[in-house]
Amino acid sequence: MAKRSPKRPAGMPTREQVLEFIQTSDTPAGKREIAKAFGLKGQEKIALKRLLKDMAEEGLIDGKKTAYHRMGGVPKVTVLRVIEIEDGEPIAIPDNWSPDSPEKPPRLTLKEQKGRGGKRAPALKRGDRVLARTEERESSWVAHPMKKLPARTEGLMGVVEIDGSGQAWLAPVDKRVRNSAKIVDIGEANAGELVIAERVGRSEWSGVKVIEVVGDPIAPKSFSLIAIAKHGIPHVFPDAVHEEARRAANLKLSESKREDLRDFPIVAIDPADARDHDDAIWAEPDGKGGFNALVAIADVSFYVRPGSALDKEARKRGNSVYFPDRVVPMLPEILSADVCSLRENEDRAAMACHFHIDAEGKVDDFRFSRAIVRIHHNIPYEDAQAAIDGGSPPQYLEHLWAAWRALEAARHKRDPLELELPERRVVLNDEGQIAEIAIRERLDAHRVVEDFMISANVAAAKALEARNSPVVYRVHEPPSREKLIALRDYLQTMNRKLALGQVITPSLFNRMLKDVSDESEKAQVMEAVLRTQTQAYYGPANAGHFGLALGSYAHFTSPIRRYADLLVHRALVDAYNLEQPRPPGSLPDTTGLSDKDRKSLQEISDAISQTERRAMEAERDTIDRYVAAWLSGRVGETFETRITGVQGFGFFATIVGLGGDGLVPISTLGGEYFRHDEAAQSLIGEKSGTTYSPGDRLELKLAEANPLTGALKFVLPDQDAQAIDSRGGRPPAKRRGQGGPRKGKYTTGKRGRPGNIRHQGRKRK
Helix, strand or coil, X not given: CCCCCCCCXXXXXXXXXXXXHHHHCCCCECHHHHHHHCCCCCHHHHHHHHHHHHHHHCCCEEEECCEEEECCCCCCEEEEEXXXXXXXXXXXXXXXXXXXXXXXXXXXXXXXXXXXXXXXXXXXXXXCEEEEEEEECCCCEEEEEEEECCCCCCCCEEEEEECCCCCEEEEECCCCCCCCEEEEECCCCCCCCEEEEEECCCCHHHCEEEEEEEECCCCHHHXXXXXXXXXXXXXXXXXXXXXXXXXXXXXXXXXXXXXXXXXXXXXXXXXXXCCCCCEEEEEXXXXXXXXXXEEEEECHHHHCCCCCHHHHHHHHHCECEECCCCEECCCCHHHHHHHCCCCECCEEEEEEEEEEECCCCCXXXXXXXXXXXXXXXXXEHHHHHHHHHCCCCCHHHHHHHHHHHHHHHHHHHHCCCCCCCCCEEEEECXXXXXXXXXXXXXXXXXXXXXXXXXXXXXXXXXXXXXXXXCCCEEEECXXXXXXXXXXXXXXXXXXXXXXCCCXXXXXXXXXXXXXXXXXXXXXXXXXXXXXXXXXXXXXXXXXXXXXCCECXXXXXXXXXCEHHHHHHHHHHHHHCCXXXXXXXXXXXXXXXXXXXXXXXXXXXXXXXXXXXXXXHHHHHHXXXXXXXXXXXXXXXXXXXXXXXXXXXXXXXXXXXXXXXXXXXXXXXXXXXXXXXXXXCCEEEECCCCCEECCCCEEEEEXXXXXXXXXXXXXXXXXXXXXXXXXXCCCCCCCCCCCCCCCCCCCCCCCCCCCCCCXXXXXXXX
């Protein structure tokens, strides 16, 4: 805990004093630490909260309420990655820095690390990751390592390639890893096979040895394995967890302690290929113009007890990860796909949210119970929609749709953010080969389930607030002032205005999009609005959900696949006395929150927010690889694309109706010089005025599709597909001390960036 300086004056600090404290504090400085340092109490703490919010909107500070840092700076405690050794000292950058960010990452010098007993810790090498405490000095950053983190496997998974001299090389499958590694022990691997390797020495120049042969690198089943290995996703359950899951699956339900809902025609509407079913819904008219409704959720908290081996493994995973060919579940299959899954005509333990929808579509009453349910039907979305569209649906579906129309009317009044975010869908045949890749169709059936789930999530948050119980909120904060200023400046280039003095709401963005009639311009504005949005996260402090236009929101409806929902269920157990009788055996007694978890909800929330991001990146990477594999036989063809982003080194475009971002290097745009206009987010030809901006649609030729990395490359239709290699794009890499260049089918080379692209004899600034 940071201590108050004896020279620091008491009372409300100025902005400068807050910044000084944040930058000089030896520990993470949150609102509580700042208030204590300046001796603030009562109303002064409220004033401090407003001051910190203003400073964040003004772009002075960044971070969360528990740990602020100067905008453009680095958090006090963060994960760093060593990028080079300079004069014997490791130089690192923040590990989560985006490789495509136009801003250069801050460089931090890592000071000597002490091991146990004061002994000098092993020297850090390039590629190492450390948890470190950071410190900003007058003109530089330094970091003090706290803990060396396990090495990721990214860069150590790749394809075996043999050069002309017979030397084996490991060609990486990660777009961010630019060079091959020398293989000193090939084991049983053959050229062209996908393998996992490990370093043989402390230096990255020592080479690698193959420890596992995965197989055919372009077999679709390999794509998810690459993502699992690259992102370090736990995918093998320990024996102790399997054993505990088997014991938990045999727990008997106490019918006397559960509400019996087995006679209700509750239905679970899910994707046709759903691996688990954790939610089901029911509704009927109340005879007064409104509806009585029910959302039944798998009662995972009954089976997964706090502090158990199951619980610890679930928390480590944070969530399930879904790939086209497999799922890496948060819970063992005996629970996730069987005992906890709400399957048709089988008795299941459920946590039930009962709520009433009035004639205006407002949820005006709710309660929670533990129940036994027997699902009436498991119905795919398409079948439910077909039944409704056919004109003679079963009564239970008719009632659900009628209740949803009331909820939909209330949703329109609330006016949440409406952005078109298409979801790519990969369909595999029985042999695991790609049968189809398309944009998933958005049906009313999806909206029905979504609005019922939102209603239950809001009810869960409000129910816990009513009992002053801990809540793990799903938080989506409004756009920062910095991003809004960037949006305003961008809109000005299109002769459109955004007044920053007004209250920024989702409705404002929705009206902005509705006012644009030209589809191309609308796509540009939508891309710009999307870039202003913050990333949602979990946390015990409520900051509302901007995108949904809701003041209180928690995740309650998917405890099979999200640990956050399990925590919300446990909190409801405590708040509403829903504990079950003690089960026989050695499982922990309680199904509510443990005292330890109550005290560490912030840390748990931060951890599961990170695992969620990890899952999203892994799923996106895998889809990109499937798309690249699907397109690998169509190199040279021309596609209709839409520009999704512009940088100084080129622009990114995605194929309309398919997805998959690909780069168009600036060096392939023809003979003239293109200027990067950051405010307009455009590349502009200095002579012709030709402009490339986000949202623009244009025909592009596919020049490269690499299934291993998921990378696509495009050129203009009148350019040769070889232009990328012949005009300054990505030549084969050559590594110091490793002989010759890497050669082979899967070369990726070095990515062009501002500052290293030469075009028309001039260096890009």
